Amino acid sequence: MNSVSEAMxxxxxxxxxxxxxxxxxxxSLSVDSRAGSQVFFKCENLQxxxxxxxxxxxxLVLSIPKADLPRGVVAFSSGNHAQGTAIAxxxxxxxxxxxxxxxxxxxxxxATRDRGARIVTYNRFTDDREAIAxxxxxxxxxxxxxxxxxxxxxxxQGTTALELMEEIPDLDALVVCVGGGGLISGxxxxxxxxxxxxxxxxxxxxxxxDTWQSFRKGSHVTIPSPDTIADGxxxxxxxxxxxxxxxxxxxxxxLVSEDEIRATVRLLLERMKLLVEPSGxxxxxxxxxxxxxxxxxxVGVVISGGNVDLEFLSTC
Amino acid sequence: MNSVSEAMxxxxxxxxxxxxxxxxxxxSLSVDSRAGSQVFFKCENLQxxxxxxxxxxxxLVLSIPKADLPRGVVAFSSGNHAQGTAIAxxxxxxxxxxxxxxxxxxxxxxATRDRGARIVTYNRFTDDREAIAxxxxxxxxxxxxxxxxxxxxxxxQGTTALELMEEIPDLDALVVCVGGGGLISGxxxxxxxxxxxxxxxxxxxxxxxDTWQSFRKGSHVTIPSPDTIADGxxxxxxxxxxxxxxxxxxxxxxLVSEDEIRATVRLLLERMKLLVEPSGxxxxxxxxxxxxxxxxxxVGVVISGGNVDLEFLSTC
Numbered sequence: 164m165n166s167v168s169e170a171m172x173x174x175x176x177x178x179x180x181x182x183x184x185x186x187x188x189x190x191s192l193s194v195d196s197r198a199g200s201q202v203f204f205k206c207e208n209l210q211x212x213x214x215x216x217x218x219x220x221x222x223l224v225l226s227i228p229k230a231d232l233p234r235g236v237v238a239f240s241s242g243n244h245a246q247g248t249a250i251a252x253x254x255x256x257x258x259x260x261x262x263x264x265x266x267x268x269x270x271x272x273x274a275t276r277d278r279g280a281r282i283v284t285y286n287r288f289t290d291d292r293e294a295i296a297x298x299x300x301x302x303x304x305x306x307x308x309x310x311x312x313x314x315x316x317x318x319x320q321g322t323t324a325l326e327l328m329e330e331i332p333d334l335d336a337l338v339v340c341v342g343g344g345g346l347i348s349g350x351x352x353x354x355x356x357x358x359x360x361x362x363x364x365x366x367x368x369x370x371x372x373d374t375w376q377s378f379r380k381g382s383h384v385t386i387p388s389p390d391t392i393a394d395g396x397x398x399x400x401x402x403x404x405x406x407x408x409x410x411x412x413x414x415x416x417x418l419v420s421e422d423e424i425r426a427t428v429r430l431l432l433e434r435m436k437l438l439v440e441p442s443g444x445x446x447x448x449x450x451x452x453x454x455x456x457x458x459x460x461x462v463g464v465v466i467s468g469g470n471v472d473l474e475f476l477s478t479c
Numbered sequence: 480m481n482s483v484s485e486a487m488x489x490x491x492x493x494x495x496x497x498x499x500x501x502x503x504x505x506x507s508l509s510v511d512s513r514a515g516s517q518v519f520f521k522c523e524n525l526q527x528x529x530x531x532x533x534x535x536x537x538x539l540v541l542s543i544p545k546a547d548l549p550r551g552v553v554a555f556s557s558g559n560h561a562q563g564t565a566i567a568x569x570x571x572x573x574x575x576x577x578x579x580x581x582x583x584x585x586x587x588x589x590a591t592r593d594r595g596a597r598i599v600t601y602n603r604f605t606d607d608r609e610a611i612a613x614x615x616x617x618x619x620x621x622x623x624x625x626x627x628x629x630x631x632x633x634x635x636q637g638t639t640a641l642e643l644m645e646e647i648p649d650l651d652a653l654v655v656c657v658g659g660g661g662l663i664s665g666x667x668x669x670x671x672x673x674x675x676x677x678x679x680x681x682x683x684x685x686x687x688x689d690t691w692q693s694f695r696k697g698s699h700v701t702i703p704s705p706d707t708i709a710d711g712x713x714x715x716x717x718x719x720x721x722x723x724x725x726x727x728x729x730x731x732x733x734l735v736s737e738d739e740i741r742a743t744v745r746l747l748l749e750r751m752k753l754l755v756e757p758s759g760x761x762x763x764x765x766x767x768x769x770x771x772x773x774x775x776x777x778v779g780v781v782i783s784g785g786n787v788d789l790e791f792l793s794t795c
Contacts, residue, residue, distance in 0.1 A: 439752070
């Protein structure tokens with residue numbers, strides 16, 4: 164059962180227009196010859212805030228009733244969703260409180276603070292995150308901006324595929340990374356509405372295969388906290404709203420190894436001159452390392468983000 | 480006196496259409512706030528072969544009379560011009576011989592060989608490059624594809640600015656790196672024809688300031704072989720054809736330091752997720768480090784290429 168409709172994605176596209184960039188679609192002959200398909204990369208690493216997350220966050224924040232805006236918004240994230248929420252909140256003229264583990268990368272903390280957000284930290288090992296959440300929300304009475312499991316978030320992320328299919332209408336397949344599943348469920352909703360024959364594949368790191376397991380079992384599986392280098396895909400289980408959409412619209416979930424992710428980050432940088440974070444590279448890795456069916460002629464791949472410390476590159 | 484016309488650049492744009500990519504124009508709010516202007520980057524690092532060089536090379540190679548094609552083409556380059564020429568030659572169905580110093584980076588040699596070119600090496604310290612050139616040309620009787628000082632090369636490079644101004648018509652200034660001067664003289668020719676009030680600035684590394692010196696003296700100055708990290712801008716003097724165009728159409732040549740180039744490569748990677756080679760970053764460096772006049776509202780900057788060994792990044 165899909166809590167998101169084609170119309171909701173199209174409405175999101177209108178709503179977020181002033182905030183989210185229409186990112187370019189890039190191609191590479193050297194990728195094509197390795198992949199054996201024509202590959203079209205939707206470059207959300209070139210999105211505002213360096214990732215697709217601004218799309219969903221903006222769609223939710225810009226839907227908040229005017230009367231509720233003065234109480235602000237709250238998000239829990241150490242990563243791209245924090246920045247997306249902070250950017251959207253500043254644009255909407257409301258205060259953002261971002262709850263982060265105190266050992267989050269300093270660069271991401273600073274980037275979020277630069278966007279005007281207030282940061283509340285907690286200790287991942289000793290503090291109860293749910294209690295922190297409840298405390299912050301009851302203190303501010305603000306609006307929670309969840310990272311993926313909300314119809315407005317899912318619809319916002321779906322605008323990524325809407326733009327891609329407007330530009331490249333005759334795709335045979337779409338390949339999208341899977342963390343909590345917000346991006347792929349939004350993309351699948353709009354893409355299947357536009358072209359029902361489109362084949363959609365999700366990609367997870369082998370080390371964070373919660374959706375792969377859940378998909379095979381037919382029900383939610385929760386795994387121990389994954390430690391893949393793809394830090395944006397470390398969710399331990401698919402969402403309540405996202406998983407049914409994945410079950411309904413996605414043909415398969417495939418897995419890529421840590422080495423395949425590293426090699427893909429390097430290849431995208433060397434050959435396409437694009438800085439892509441490990442999470443953002445898993446879709447490309449699936450295409451480059453033969454994880455999706457052969458013989459697909461035209462394949463769209465979402466590059467979800469580019470926020471990575473440059474020091475990481477020396478390990479690729 | 481300008482050996483290149485607006486019409487020649489427009490003809491070049493038609494001629495190279497099957498080979499050169501229409502590269503995206505990118506913006507960054509964080510760059511804008513540092514620069515104090517709206518900055519529009521024309522991303523030739525995302526061009527085929529990783530640099531603008533394919534434009535000029537394709538324009539010349541695709542102009543060779545059919546009867547001359549079987550004798551092949553010859554270029555002298557250890558860098559981006561080699562790849563541009565090899566790609567254009569393969570497309571035209573003619574053989575490319577590239578003459579390179581034997582200590583050229585292995586990656587660039589391999590990339591050129593991958594494009595189907597024959598490579599002839601020479602020893603930079605003991606061999607006479609002119610003699611090698613003469614020997615290769617008399618052996619093959621092929622067509623020479625010079626790196627910058629030819630009207631068809633200049634006109635081809637000018638298509639970069641033609642595309643930028645088609646997309647962003649109301650620029651106040653255009654900032655372009657200067658090596659031999661092919662890119663800036665082609666860009667200035669078409670840009671001034673489209674908008675005579677446009678202010679054009681050239682940028683060189685302080686360590687390779689031959690055009691800066693020549694511009695001030697009013698005649699060609701030759702400097703000792705420069706050793707800037709911007710390896711694409713190491714030409715020791717401006718071209719015979721390019722320099723008069725620069726004198727006529729460019730308002731000023733400005734200089735950037737090696738540290739400013741390094742910091743800009745890093746900033747473009749971190750903030751814009753774009754891999755830019757040092758030569759390609761000097762225009763952005765000029766804008767970021769206040770080398771061009773203040774108060775310019777909308778500034779176009781050409782990012783000329785992105786071919787850099789990833790090891791270099793650890794020095795930025």
